[in-house]
Amino acid sequence: MEKEKSQGFVSFETVDQIGTMTIQNGKQNKIPQPDFLDGQVLLNWMERDELKGIIITGAGRYFSNGADLNMIRSHRENSSSFCNSLQKGKSLLNTIERLPLVTVAAISGICFGGGWEIALSCQFRIATESAIFAFPESGLGIMPGMDGTFRLPRKIGKSKALEIILSGRTIGAEEALELGLIDRIVPNKAHVPAARAFIDEMTRDRSLRQIRSIVQAVNNTLFLAAEDAQREESILFLDLVQNELLPEEAREQS
Known part of the structure; x- marks a missing residue:
């Protein structure tokens, strides 16, 4: 087992060629900036530990309550700087989506906004019974900004995605499963072990x-x-x- 930390609020652990990346930023695991991690860190970790799968999760009760609104407001007068950070964040999620291994978002509690965009960049999503999903940005006068308007329609079709994003409504685990937004529902607190078992189930005895x-x-x-x-x-x-x-x-x- 090996642990390391990067940028102060993302931790990495590898056990039996399955890596776990955990977002750790207060009780709500807010995303402090779009480029919260350098994608090269993931690529280096994948090669160094010969990973066959990665689990992305949040520490504690929440996956992530999304972006830090104070951070977004602070960039209102400096859009060029924020645009650069946003593009780097999109590049990071593209890196996650294109990794040549099994990626699973292990979700509990709140998975909103930028947190949901991170989860959508994974190939699979496993959620607890109490998990809830939303893009609340429309209620704040804005919209998803890290390709939520791109990845959600690709998962469930344009009309349903448009309704969810515009309304900003909350979706429970059962509805998320029916829509195909998640792949399995597991008991509360069982999401990370279930994700590990899921990866092992697919990759056991495969080189x-x-x-x-x-x-x-x-x-x-x-x-x-x-x-x-x-x-x-x-x-x-x-x-x-x-x-x-x-x-x-x-x-x-x-």
Whole structure:
């Protein structure tokens, strides 16, 4: 087991090639600025610890209550500086979304605004029975700013996403599951162990090269043109044939 801290309010832990990234910023785990973490930190951690999956969660009762509004208000007179921070934050979430491994947001309590945008950048979301979700920005005269208006429609369609974002209403775990916003509901306080078991369930007895190749190939369908994604699949497939394909006798024993 290995622990380290970065930027004071995000901690990292690795156990058996599964990493846990925990947001720790007071009781509500507010996001103090859009670029709350350097994406290169995640890439370095992934390679150094040979991670096959990452869990993102919040310390204590909340996943995250979203952005610090005082921080947003403080940038009203300096939009260029805030725009730069915002673009770096978007780049961070893009990095999370494109990681070639299994990513799971383990959610308890409040998951609002920027917190929900972080969760949406993961491939899977596991939430407790008491988890609640919302984009409350519309009630403050603003809107989601870290690609919530992009990722939410991609998950549930334009009309439903528009209704949720404009109304700012709160969604409980059961509705979130029905909408396909989360993948599993678990008892309160069981979200992180459940996320770990979920990753282990998918990746057990799979090589790191195989896991990353499969995830990368699926990711490519979202971020590359069709012909390029198909070409990359062939490259990844042939690499696995050359380096990972089990001999016939081993396959029969498995």
